[in-house]
Amino acid sequence: MKISQWITFGIVVASIWGLGFLFESNLNPYVVRVIVNCGIAMILAMSLNLVNGCAGQFSLGHAGFMGVGAYLSATITTLLPMAYPELSFLREPLGIGIAVVLGGIGAGVAGYLVGLPSLRLRGDYLAIVTLGFGEIIRIIFLNIDAVGGPRGMPGIPRESTFFWVYFWALNTFVILYRLIKSSYGRAILSIRENEIAAESMGIDIAHYKVVAFVISSFFAGIAGALFAHYQGFIDPATFNFNRSVDVVIMVVLGGMGSLSGALLGGIIVSLLPEILRVLEQYRMVVFPLILIVLMLVRPMGLLGHREIWDFLPKFKRKKEVKANG
Amino acid sequence: MANLAFEASGLSISFGGLKAVSGFNLKIPKEGLCGLIGPNGAGKTTVFNLMTGVYRPDSGEMNLGGKSLVGFAPHEIAKAGIARTFQNIRLFGDLSVLENVLLSYHIKKPYGYWDSILRTKRFDSKELELREKALSLLELMGLANRKEDRAKNLSYGNQRRLEIARALALEPQLLLLDEPAAGLNSKEKVDLMHTVSEIRNRFKVAVLLIEHDMKLVMGICERITVLDHGEIIAEGTPKEIQENPKVIEAYLGVA
Amino acid sequence: MEAFVQILINGLSQGSVYALVALGYTMVYGVLQFINFAHSDIFMLGAFAAIFAVPALQSLGVTSPWILFILTTLASMLACIFVSLTVERIAYRPLRKAPRLNVLITAIGVSLFLQNIVQVKAGADPRFFPRVIETQSLLGGEGLVITNIQVMVLAVSAILMFLLNFIVHHTKLGTAMRAVSFDIEIANLMGIPTDAVISFTFIIGSALAGAASILYGLAYPKIEPLLGTLIGLKAFVAAVFGGIGSIMGATVGGLVLGLAEAITVYLGASTYRDAIAFGILILILLVKPAGLFGTVRREKV
Numbered sequence: 001m002k003i004s005q006w007i008t009f010g011i012v013v014a015s016i017w018g019l020g021f022l023f024e025s026n027l028n029p030y031v032v033r034v035i036v037n038c039g040i041a042m043i044l045a046m047s048l049n050l051v052n053g054c055a056g057q058f059s060l061g062h063a064g065f066m067g068v069g070a071y072l073s074a075t076i077t078t079l080l081p082m083a084y085p086e087l088s089f090l091r092e093p094l095g096i097g098i099a100v101v102l103g104g105i106g107a108g109v110a111g112y113l114v115g116l117p118s119l120r121l122r123g124d125y126l127a128i129v130t131l132g133f134g135e136i137i138r139i140i141f142l143n144i145d146a147v148g149g150p151r152g153m154p155g156i157p158r159e160s161t162f163f164w165v166y167f168w169a170l171n172t173f174v175i176l177y178r179l180i181k182s183s184y185g186r187a188i189l190s191i192r193e194n195e196i197a198a199e200s201m202g203i204d205i206a207h208y209k210v211v212a213f214v215i216s217s218f219f220a221g222i223a224g225a226l227f228a229h230y231q232g233f234i235d236p237a238t239f240n241f242n243r244s245v246d247v248v249i250m251v252v253l254g255g256m257g258s259l260s261g262a263l264l265g266g267i268i269v270s271l272l273p274e275i276l277r278v279l280e281q282y283r284m285v286v287f288p289l290i291l292i293v294l295m296l297v298r299p300m301g302l303l304g305h306r307e308i309w310d311f312l313p314k315f316k317r318k319k320e321v322k323a324n325g
Numbered sequence: 326m327a328n329l330a331f332e333a334s335g336l337s338i339s340f341g342g343l344k345a346v347s348g349f350n351l352k353i354p355k356e357g358l359c360g361l362i363g364p365n366g367a368g369k370t371t372v373f374n375l376m377t378g379v380y381r382p383d384s385g386e387m388n389l390g391g392k393s394l395v396g397f398a399p400h401e402i403a404k405a406g407i408a409r410t411f412q413n414i415r416l417f418g419d420l421s422v423l424e425n426v427l428l429s430y431h432i433k434k435p436y437g438y439w440d441s442i443l444r445t446k447r448f449d450s451k452e453l454e455l456r457e458k459a460l461s462l463l464e465l466m467g468l469a470n471r472k473e474d475r476a477k478n479l480s481y482g483n484q485r486r487l488e489i490a491r492a493l494a495l496e497p498q499l500l501l502l503d504e505p506a507a508g509l510n511s512k513e514k515v516d517l518m519h520t521v522s523e524i525r526n527r528f529k530v531a532v533l534l535i536e537h538d539m540k541l542v543m544g545i546c547e548r549i550t551v552l553d554h555g556e557i558i559a560e561g562t563p564k565e566i567q568e569n570p571k572v573i574e575a576y577l578g579v580a
Numbered sequence: 581m582e583a584f585v586q587i588l589i590n591g592l593s594q595g596s597v598y599a600l601v602a603l604g605y606t607m608v609y610g611v612l613q614f615i616n617f618a619h620s621d622i623f624m625l626g627a628f629a630a631i632f633a634v635p636a637l638q639s640l641g642v643t644s645p646w647i648l649f650i651l652t653t654l655a656s657m658l659a660c661i662f663v664s665l666t667v668e669r670i671a672y673r674p675l676r677k678a679p680r681l682n683v684l685i686t687a688i689g690v691s692l693f694l695q696n697i698v699q700v701k702a703g704a705d706p707r708f709f710p711r712v713i714e715t716q717s718l719l720g721g722e723g724l725v726i727t728n729i730q731v732m733v734l735a736v737s738a739i740l741m742f743l744l745n746f747i748v749h750h751t752k753l754g755t756a757m758r759a760v761s762f763d764i765e766i767a768n769l770m771g772i773p774t775d776a777v778i779s780f781t782f783i784i785g786s787a788l789a790g791a792a793s794i795l796y797g798l799a800y801p802k803i804e805p806l807l808g809t810l811i812g813l814k815a816f817v818a819a820v821f822g823g824i825g826s827i828m829g830a831t832v833g834g835l836v837l838g839l840a841e842a843i844t845v846y847l848g849a850s851t852y853r854d855a856i857a858f859g860i861l862i863l864i865l866l867v868k869p870a871g872l873f874g875t876v877r878r879e880k881v
Contacts, residue, residue, distance in 0.1 A: 001444045058681055060688075117866050123680050124615045128816065129865055132858055139855075175442050182441035182448070183455075186420070186428045193417035200377055200411075202403035202432035202495060245692060252685060257419075284696040291689035296674055299682045305419050 012170060020162035032162065036230055038270040039165040040223050043172050045250035045262035045269075047219035050176060052248070053256035053305075054185070055212040056192025057119065058127040061134025062220050062247045064114075065107040067239030068137060069221025070228040071147055073103030074156045077229070079147070091157045100168075100225040107221020108214045110137070115213035119206060134244055141236040152235025160230035168226060172219050177259055179215070188212050192257070242284065249291055255301035260308035265301070329390075330355045330531035331407075331499050336375050336385035345371045346555045349385065351533075353499065358525050358532045360542040362566075363552035364575055369535045370412055372552070373501050377409050378402040390498060404432050408497035410488040412504050412535075418477030422468055422487055425476050426459040429494030459494060465527075466490045466520070482513050489520070493528060500524070502534040506541050514538060518545050543567065551575070582724045587842045593730040593799070595838020596737035600792035601815035602822070602830035603744065604785030610761035610825040611781050614680055617687035618667060620812020621694035622660045622786050626793030627709065627803045628698060629659035634710035645714075649794070652710075657790035663694075664786035665779060673775070691808075699805040706804040709797035733795045740791055741831060744784065748827060757781055761825065810854065817861040823874025832872060 023032050044066065051059045076099040081088045089095050118129045147153050179185050190198035191205050191212075199205055228234045246269060254265030273283055294301065329352055336349040346368045353359050361369050374380045376387065378399040387394050389405055397405065408429075417425050435455060440448040463469040466486040471479065476487060485505060492500055502521070506514045522545055525532050536542045542549060543563040551559040551566060553575040559566055566572055601623055608616045633655040634648065642648050667690050675683045716728045748754035756777045759767040768774050796811065797803060818837045822829025837860065841853050864871060 005444070056681075058684065117862075121865060121869055124684055125820075125865060125869060127684055128615065128820075129862070132813075132861055136858060178442050178444060179438075182452075183427070183431045183435055184438060184441055186424055187431050189420060189424075190417050190428050193419060194415045196379070196399075197411065197415035197417065198428075199399040200379075200403055200409055200415075201429050201491065202400050203428070204398075204400045242692075245688065248685070248688075281700060282696075285693060285700060288689040288692035288696065292671055292686050292693065295678075295682050295686040295689065296671070299678065 009174075013167060016166045016170065017163050020166070023162055034270065034274055036160070036162055036165050037227075038267055039162070039169045040227050040230070041247075041250060041270045042169050042263050042266035043165075043219055043223040043226070044247045045254065045266035046169075046172050046176055046259060047216045047223070048247050049251045049254075049257065049259060049262040050180075050188070051212050051216045052251050053258065053262070054180060054192060055188050055209055057209055057212070058123050059130040059213070059216070060127050060241070060244050060248065061114070061130035061132075061137070062216075063239040063241065063243035064134035064137035065111055065217040065220035066224035066227070066243070067141060067234075067236070068110045068217075069100075069103035069107040069224030070234050070239065071103075071141055071153070071224075072106040072221070073099040073225035074153050074228045074234060075147060076102060078153060078156045093159050096157060096159045096229055097164075100222060100229070103225030103228075104218045104221040107224065108218035110221075111214045111217025112210065115210045115217075119209040119213065131241065131244070134239075134241060138236045138239055141239075148235065150236065152233055152237075154233045156228050156232045156234065158229060158232040160226045165226050165230070168222055172222070173259065173263070176215075176219075180259065184208075184211075189257075246287070249287060251301075252291065252294060252299075253301050255303035255305065257305040258301070258303040258307055261301055261303035261306075264303070264308070328355055329353065330357065331376075331387070331389050331533075333376070333387035334385060336372070336382045336387060338371065338375060338380055338383050344555055346375065346552075349375075349552075349555075349557060351550060353531050353533055356525060356529055356531055358521070358545055358547050359534075360546035360549040361533060361535045361552060362537070362539075362542055362549060363558075366554075367552040368555040369552055370503060371555075373409060373503055373535065376402075376501065377407060400432075403495055403497075406495075406498035407501065408492035408495040408499070409501035410485070410492050410503055410505060412507070414481075414484050414488060416476040416479075416484055416487060416491075419475060421473050422463065422476055422479065423456070423459055423472040425487055425491050426462055426494045427455055429491055430455045430458070432495060462490045462493055465523075481508055485509070486520075489524070493524065493530075496528075497530055499531045499533065502532065502536075504535055504537065506536055506538045514541055517541070521545060583846060586724050587839065587846050589726050589730055589734075590845075591839030591842030592835055593733040593838070594841060595818075595835035596733055597792050597796050597799075597834075598811070598815045598818045598837050599831045599834025600737055600740065600788045600795075601811060602819040602834045603741075603827060604789050605816055605819040606822070606824055606827060606830035607757070607781050607785050609819070610827075611757060611764070611778050612672070612676075612683075614672075614683045615687065615816070615824075616672075616785075617684070617812075618690040618694060619785065619789060620808035620815065621691050621698075622664050622808075623789040623793050623796075623811060623815075624698065624803075624805065624808035625663055625694065626656040626660045626786075626790035627797050627807060628702060628707075628805075629656045629790075630794055630797055631707055631709060631803060653791055653794045656794050657787040660786035660790035660793075661783050664782045668779060668782045673778075695805050695808065702805065704805060706802045709801040709803050711801070729798050733799065736791065736795060740788060744788070744827070747784070753777070753780060814854075814857040817857045817864075820871055821860055821864045823871030825875075826871070826873040829871055829873035 023035065044062065048059065048062050051057050077090045077096050081090050090099060114130065114133045118126055121129060141147060142150055187203045187208050188211070190201070190203055191208060195205055250265035250269045251262055253268060254261030254263065273280065331351070331353040333349060333351040337347040338345050349372055361372065363369055371380065375382050378394070378397045378401065381396060389407060392405060394402055394405060417428065435451040436448050460469060460472065463472055466489060468483060468486055468490065471483065476484065479487060489502065489505065506517055509517060518541055521532060521534070524530065534546070546563060548561065549563055549566045550557055551572050558571045558575055559569045601620070604619045605616060608619070630652045633652050637648060637651055642651060671686050671690055672683060675686060717725055748757060756767070756772050757780070759770070759772055760774055760777050764774055814837060815834065818833035819830045821836065822831070822833030837857060840856050840860065844850065844853050844856050
């Protein structure tokens with residue numbers, strides 16, 4: 001990376017910190033909560049987009065990986081220090097940061113274990129298997145008393161501030177964007193476009209499906225860990241099929257394959273219940289309807305495969321200059 | 326054999342009791358331009374699929390430059406050096422023309438994951454290099470001015486050309502073209518003939534093509550194998566094939 | 581010996597219910613090549629329809645348990661057919677040519693919609709299926725318990741499956757269904773009214789689900805809006821295990837699953853009963869995704 005890019009990155013991070021400070025001091029805590037959850041949703045949507053949108057594989061178990069990240073990181077920061085007081089540093093921001101990353105890695109490993117056998121399967125079968133695995137993960141947590149079983153795990157240090165969540169959202173965006181706009185990204189996209197042609201052009205599609213799955217699960221785990229350390233409490237019911245469907249709606253709404261679409265989808269799905277407060281009871285009736293209508297009327301979602309900057313004229317001209325230069 | 330690009334012997338495959346191809350033999354000399362013809366349903370594309378690992382032969386041997394390819398998966402065969410185009414065009418529709426070609430360079434692993442994420446110097450220089458290579462291929466195929474277009478939006482003829490460019494980007498030793506002239510008009514076919522010859526000469530690649538257009542096949546192929554009902558019924562130079570009574574019978578039936 | 585017969589009766593009667601629901605999945609997959617996620621919720625609707633139908637029928641003066649049973653079953657089947665046809669018309673038919681993924685997402689949407697609308701309108705609390713027919717032990721004795729309900733389940737299922745087999749193999753409709761399963765484009769070109777055939781497939785599938793819901797409700801009276809999820813998953817596993825698209829497969833799959841569960845309970849591991857379905861699913865998808873009687877559809881390269 002060039003120095004100028006590092007500087008830009010630094011400025012953006014500083015702005016996030018600034019915004020966080022502003023929001024947390026001045027806004028109603030409920031509003032801050034919505035905004036933070038929105039950030040977590042964005043990470044979930046961007047990560048699922050890699051599998052569903054870019055690789056063209058249909059995963060319905062994203063919540064399971066979120067759960068792995070949540071439980072693993074929470075175990076490290078909450079249960080370990082309880083059992084071993086010497087490890088109380090794990091409740092400090094640095095320790096939590098490490099736990100969040102470990103949560104992501106754990107989720108990535110889970111993604112590998114689930115993905116390896118499943119990704120040979122065709123579309124609808126894959127959907128069912130990932131649904132099944134998502135449920136199995138949830139049931140496993142339900143049955144481990146050490147992490148609280150059905151009662152859940154309280155007392156998680158609540159250190160996920162606006163800054164940390166959006167800092168991670170920024171990282172997720174940059175990493176996924178750069179990955180997609182690289183040779184690896186092309187390999188993954190080719191799977192979606194035409195598996196047989198991709199194979200004939202030398203792409204080991206089984207391998208890259210798993211790669212997409214693992215990376216996606218990693219970030220889902222990060223999101224889960226951040227979520228756990230924001231809520232202060234987690235239970236297996238939080239990471240159920242409904243949550244997986246929520247993320248699917250975000251990705252489909254924004255446009256499968258579009259990173260900025262995933263961001264948009266995450267924002268809309270997070271804010272919609274707030275804007276339509278009156279629909280609270282009917283939320284899970286309206287959301288599926290949105291999904292159905294979307295599939296009938298605009299299956300490519302808001303942005304389709306494109307990114308939002310593809311539509312801005314200034315950027316378009318810049319791109320043309322670059323392309324012809 | 327040092328002067329053979331590719332050799333197959335005794336390749337056979339059956340589908341549910343039906344012998345689709347049996348006892349297929351082929352010798353393609355280095356930089357040779359060969360043709361595979363036969364009536365519809367003769368098994369030509371099946372042969373391609375066997376050669377590219379899409380199907381695994383029930384029996385027989387095949388090797389590329391001496392290295393056996395039996396049991397290889399399609400992506401391994403591509404890495405070994407065989408590239409192909411498809412009878413029913415299989416482009417990466419939503420990707421740009423340039424991206425379709427760029428994908429093929431992935432088999433040589435230009436850089437690693439960290440390079441991509443951190444946008445290292447290696448990434449930048451390699452991407453530039455690949456883009457230049459891809460662009461020159463596109464120029465050769467007359468597609469350079471459409472490089473940012475979505476592949477699915479290209480005209481039929483251009484889509485066929487793109488498939489060839491994409492296959493060439495793999496820098497193969499053997500190029501398989503499955504009915505490259507299908508759907509082209511006579512001018513486009515003549516252009517194709519020139520293009521295929523030029524490709525063979527410039528890239529030093531052996532070419533095997535399946536075609537129905539006899540003028541094209543007889544025009545550029547040095548050796549032709551004729552398939553009917555999964556079996557070879559003739560093999561030789563264009564002149565020999567044209568005069569072979571069995572070939573005439575297979576295509577036209579007994580008078 | 582006694583245990584063997586007990587397992588057989590328990591397994592087969594439970595398995596018959598799974599098989600009836602599995603048939604719906606498999607037939608729709610056969611003609612449309614997609615998994616109708618919403619099928620399990622049609623089943624749930626059938627049970628709820630019965631819950632409302634019984635008091636209504638009783639207030640109309642129907643008292644005989646057998647007549648009540650038959651009319652309730654018909655009511656349930658009709659409700660299922662109605663909802664199923666509506667869904668097919670509105671949500672699935674427009675997507676006939678769309679990528680399979682889109683239809684799958686739509687089906688998930690329909691499934692969630694049905695679950696939640698019932699939850700909102702009827703409340704999430706479980707209700708109790710009307711005791712139309714009292715459970716009676718037929719064969720007493722030490723260990724062996726066979727109830728009249730179980731016998732009924734077996735009998736009714738057998739009749740329905742026999743009817744289905746007759747329709748599929750000995751009527752024009754059945755031949756048309758099989759043709760559409762094989763290749764819808766060609767069937768269309770051959771003059772088969774594919775839309776009508778597909779509608780009929782949905783009708784038959786949901787009728788079977790409706791009947792299954794009554795049989796299920798008589799044996800397990802606790803009914804809730806999320807009922808479809810577990811039963812649906814098990815029936816789906818049964819269909820996949822037998823080979824999705826294959827009617828024989830769905831039947832065999834359902835019965836095998838029922839027996840597997842019965843054996844698990846007998847061995848004392850009843851907490852794992854529900855997990856057996858997951859286990860079978862993952863096993864079959866890893867070993868032979870096409871299922872016992874399924875065929876792999878080759879894509880032309």
